[in-house]
Amino acid sequence: MNALLTRNRWVGGVLLLLAVLVGTWVVAKGNFGLQSIVTVAAVYVVLAVSLDLVAGYVGLYSLGHAGLFAIGAYGTTLLSRYLHLDVFLLLPIVIVGAGIVGALLGALSLRVSGLYFSITTFIFTIIVYVVLSNSSWTMGLQGLSGPIFPAFPLAVQNVLGRSVVWAVAAVLIVAVVIVWSIRASAFYPVLLAVRDAEPYARANGVRTALVKVGVFALSAGLAAMAGWVFSFLVYQSPGQFGWVQSVYLLVMVIIGGMNTRFGPILGAVLVSVFPFVVKIDPFWQNVVFGAVFVAVIVFFPRGIVGIAEQLVRRIRGRGQARRGVEEREAAITEVEVAPIAEAAQQGEPAEEVALAARGIRFGYVPGVPVLRDVDMIVRRGTIHGLIGPNGSGKSTLVNLISGELRPASGSIELGGVRVERLGAPARPRHGLMRTFQSAVLVRELSLRENTTIGLYSTVRGIAARSVIWPLLPGARRDGRELRARASTALAAVGLDASWHPMPVRDVPHGVEQLTQLASSIVSEPSVLVLDEPLAGLSGAEVTHVAQILRRLRERGVTVIVIEHQTRFIFDNCDDVTVLAAGELVTSGAAAEVRENERVREVYLGQ
Numbered sequence: 124m125n126a127l128l129t130r131n132r133w134v135g136g137v138l139l140l141l142a143v144l145v146g147t148w149v150v151a152k153g154n155f156g157l158q159s160i161v162t163v164a165a166v167y168v169v170l171a172v173s174l175d176l177v178a179g180y181v182g183l184y185s186l187g188h189a190g191l192f193a194i195g196a197y198g199t200t201l202l203s204r205y206l207h208l209d210v211f212l213l214l215p216i217v218i219v220g221a222g223i224v225g226a227l228l229g230a231l232s233l234r235v236s237g238l239y240f241s242i243t244t245f246i247f248t249i250i251v252y253v254v255l256s257n258s259s260w261t262m263g264l265q266g267l268s269g270p271i272f273p274a275f276p277l278a279v280q281n282v283l284g285r286s287v288v289w290a291v292a293a294v295l296i297v298a299v300v301i302v303w304s305i306r307a308s309a310f311y312p313v314l315l316a317v318r319d320a321e322p323y324a325r326a327n328g329v330r331t332a333l334v335k336v337g338v339f340a341l342s343a344g345l346a347a348m349a350g351w352v353f354s355f356l357v358y359q360s361p362g363q364f365g366w367v368q369s370v371y372l373l374v375m376v377i378i379g380g381m382n383t384r385f386g387p388i389l390g391a392v393l394v395s396v397f398p399f400v401v402k403i404d405p406f407w408q409n410v411v412f413g414a415v416f417v418a419v420i421v422f423f424p425r426g427i428v429g430i431a432e433q434l435v436r437r438i439r440g441r442g443q444a445r446r447g448v449e450e451r452e453a454a455i456t457e458v459e460v461a462p463i464a465e466a467a468q469q470g471e472p473a474e475e476v477a478l479a480a481r482g483i484r485f486g487y488v489p490g491v492p493v494l495r496d497v498d499m500i501v502r503r504g505t506i507h508g509l510i511g512p513n514g515s516g517k518s519t520l521v522n523l524i525s526g527e528l529r530p531a532s533g534s535i536e537l538g539g540v541r542v543e544r545l546g547a548p549a550r551p552r553h554g555l556m557r558t559f560q561s562a563v564l565v566r567e568l569s570l571r572e573n574t575t576i577g578l579y580s581t582v583r584g585i586a587a588r589s590v591i592w593p594l595l596p597g598a599r600r601d602g603r604e605l606r607a608r609a610s611t612a613l614a615a616v617g618l619d620a621s622w623h624p625m626p627v628r629d630v631p632h633g634v635e636q637l638t639q640l641a642s643s644i645v646s647e648p649s650v651l652v653l654d655e656p657l658a659g660l661s662g663a664e665v666t667h668v669a670q671i672l673r674r675l676r677e678r679g680v681t682v683i684v685i686e687h688q689t690r691f692i693f694d695n696c697d698d699v700t701v702l703a704a705g706e707l708v709t710s711g712a713a714a715e716v717r718e719n720e721r722v723r724e725v726y727l728g729q
């Protein structure tokens with residue numbers, strides 16, 4: 124079945140490519156009017172696809188893409204006009220130039236997010252517009268014509284038609300192949316995690332800042348590539364690169380369907396062809412267009428592709444409808460806890476220290492300490508409970524151990540290596556994985572795709588390879604292996620195969636929690652930190668989680684559990700550490716801690 128689907132996808136891709144080539148040939152041989160409509164629409168497709176890469180995939184709503192487009196178009200025109208550089212040499216130059224500017228803009232997203240980021244990029248476009256409008260080099264508002272694209276030799280031209288149309292097609296194919304490849308790659312779930320669940324992505328080893336900057340730079344390079352080819356097509360003036368264009372690009376992506384394969388393409392074609400099809404007074408044209416846009420946003424936020432998907436789902440019936448709670452519990456408890464792959468530490472002596480936090484001091488606000496000289500020594504291959512009343516600093520300690528926070532003083536050792544100065548993304552390489560109090564998965568991705576994110580730090584060059592992922596046999600093989608390992612981990616937490624392709628948004632909370640657990644064990648960590656893993660679970664699910672933890676311990680994995688259910692802690696943990704008001708109360712064997720006078724006093728209220 125899989126082979127059939129893969130083959131079908133390849134056949135589909137080849138047929139699509141053939142259709143584009145035939146279409147290009149028809150246009151390149153056609154009349155000038157047709158050529159100007161189609162080529163400009165194709166340029167907007169490239170821009171929309173590049174914008175979707177940042178807006179749809181990593182959630183950076185850029186209004187700077189008209190400015191980046193201008194760098195490509197004006198860069199080509201000015202450098203060829205004044206420095207007489209070859210147009211083919213100009214392509215990498217404008218891509219790299221815009222890529223650098225894009226990286227700087229992307230870096231801004233690390234300081235300002237959401238609306239503020241959009242406004243910042245919007246201002247960037249305005250600055251570009253002002254410079255273009257007022258410079259004598261660019262001939263100000265009057266504009267200037269771009270270079271002429273080299274024609275084919277006459278014999279070739281007789282067969283293939285106008286060369287610039289083929290250049291547009293080449294740019295279109297390259298942009299779409301890159302963005303679709305990323306979508307088909309194992310990097311795609313990682314990008315969505317950066318967008319929707321940044322702490323989760325970081326805990327899985329993803330350097331989210333680098334990813335945002337890199338993706339923005341790539342998107343800027345694609346926008347500049349569109350600008351490069353645009354410079355051969357039309358007379359350029361600043362008005363083609365103003366803030367209105369930036370907004371229109373976002374409109375194209377939203378109308379077509381953000382973060383969908385065909386949405387941005389469809390949106391760009393519709394919006395750019397609209398004035399040629401609806402031939403009415405320009406004023407009414409804008410009114411009709413505005414009304415259509417508002418209607419789509421209000422009624423179909425996932426755009427035209429979203430409407431189509433909804434229809435298809437309705438026709439098929441919800442074959443994979445939500446499953447009831449009873450069925451869920453049956454699915455979880457009936458499955459025997461399958462063994463995960465052997466952990467490297469299996470059989471090592473339990474006395475060895477897996478994690479040692481010593482003298483930890485930390486405060487969110489200067490002068491208000493939240494943790495004071497806390498020690499926690501965790502023996503390898505044990506289940507270690509961390510308990511304490513609300514606000515005692517448990518989550519803070521876990522965030523320090525997992526690298527989300529840095530201690531003001533004190534040391535943290537993982538397997539004998541000091542890690543307290545390393546960030547969260549570096550911890551998985553030292554064998555530490557963690558889960559979060561409330562599940563923080565990517566809701567539109569399947570359980571299996573979410574689980575593959577846990578393997579991020581085990582795949583070499585995943586980001587670089589993603590741009591041509593389906594074309595690399597090694598990458599496809601890696602993708603298959605990731606999916607297989609994710610399925611094994613999901614089975615290990617008791618989720619049978621029927622759950623694996625379901626999107627997280629369609630599954631109950633308990634299954635979401637178990638998926639988080641699967642993604643944290645899939646890379647076979649040596650230390651696993653679980654922050655309130657039982658929150659919202661049913662009785663059967665709690666028993667099931669206890670079973671999983673014991674199985675992990677058998678495999679040599681060290682497990683640290685924060686939990687409010689003290690019975691669960693004392694029944695299942697070897698050792699327990701107790702915090703109260705940011706200080707260590709006691710730490711030691713569970714049986715001794717249970718009997719400790721102070722623990723009963725401060726925590727158990729006895």
Ligand SMILES: Nc1ncnc2c1ncn2[C@@H]1O[C@H](COP(=O)(O)OP(=O)(O)OP(=O)(O)O)[C@@H](O)[C@H]1O
Binds near residue numbers: 487512514517518519
């Ligand atoms: N981001 C933050 N900024 C400022 N103070 C914080 C922040 N997070 C937690 N605190 C404070 O730090 C203290 C310890 O909080 P923490 O969440 O670590 O405790 P906890 O033991 O995990 O509590 P709970 O069991 O309720 O989750 C509390 O007083 C809390 O108000």
